[in-house]
Amino acid sequence: MKKTAVVFGTTTGNTEKAAHLIAEAIGKDKVSVMNVSSFSAVDINGFEFLIFGTSTWGYGDIQGDWESLIPSLKKSDLSGKTVVLFGLGDSSSYNETFCDGMGILYEELQGTGASFTGFCETAGYNFSSSRAVVNGKFAGLPLDEDNEAGKTRERISAWVDSFSENLEMKA
Ligand SMILES: Cc1cc2nc3c(=O)[nH]c(=O)nc-3n(C[C@H](O)[C@H](O)[C@H](O)COP(=O)(O)O)c2cc1C
Known part of the structure; x- marks a missing residue:
């Protein structure tokens, strides 16, 4: 199994909660959350598979906490590493900027050499626009604890399944 980190930025705890659910779905003992x-660009060196959430x-x-890391992250060489993203948002009150933060993270990491996986279909989400939609798909997993908390576990489980093969080391 590749060395894996789940790194989250949270203001009221929702992204942190999701980070732990993701770790649980992968296997708690296999992942650092x-x-x-309290994470710096140097810490990235210890991991091959990076799960970033905002x-x-x-x-x-x-x-806000991502803002201080982004400048050094942008300069990092992430070639050979896999990045997957997840985002917390409110698709009802903020349906025009739904999970834009995840889209910003995706944009900022272009040029680092990272390879991205874990894209999600937009079907099943109610929103009008999102910066996180890239070529018709979400650049990661959108979660909505404000309106659709009941769907979170199921969404995480299906999403983790979609890239779990990628977590394994190549023989
Ligand atoms: C003042 C305020 C502004 C927000 N702006 C957005 C927004 O632009 N887009 C969005 O999808 N969600 C927005 N949200 C919803 C939060 O992203 C959502 O509640 C999220 O679960 C918070 O996660 P956290 O506790 O990990 O920070 C906003 C919430 C508040 C209270």
Whole structure:
């Protein structure tokens, strides 16, 4: 199994909760879960598979704690590493900026050499626009604890299944 980290930025705890559910779905003992506020670009060296999560604040802004890491992250060489993203948002009150923070993270990491997986179909979500939609798919897993908390576990489980083969080491 590849060395895997789940790194989350959270303001009210929803992204943290999702990070732990993701770790549970993969296998708690196999994954390090860390808050982005105590994570630095150097820490990336210890991992091959990176799961990054952010909520969206303001009107389409990335969760604040990511902002200090992004400049150094952008300069990092992530070639050979796999990145998957998840985002927390509110598809009802913020249906025009739904999970934009996840889209910002995706945009900022272009050029690092990372290979992305874990894209999701937009079907099943009610929103009008999102910066996280890239070529017709979400650039990661959107979660909505404000309106669709009951779907979170099932969504995480299907999403983790979609990239679990990728977590294994190549023989
Ligand atoms: C003031 C405010 C602004 C928000 N802006 C957005 C937004 O633009 N887009 C979105 O999808 N969700 C938005 N949300 C919803 C949060 O992203 C959502 O509640 C999320 O679960 C919070 O996760 P956290 O506790 O991990 O920070 C906003 C919530 C608040 C209270």
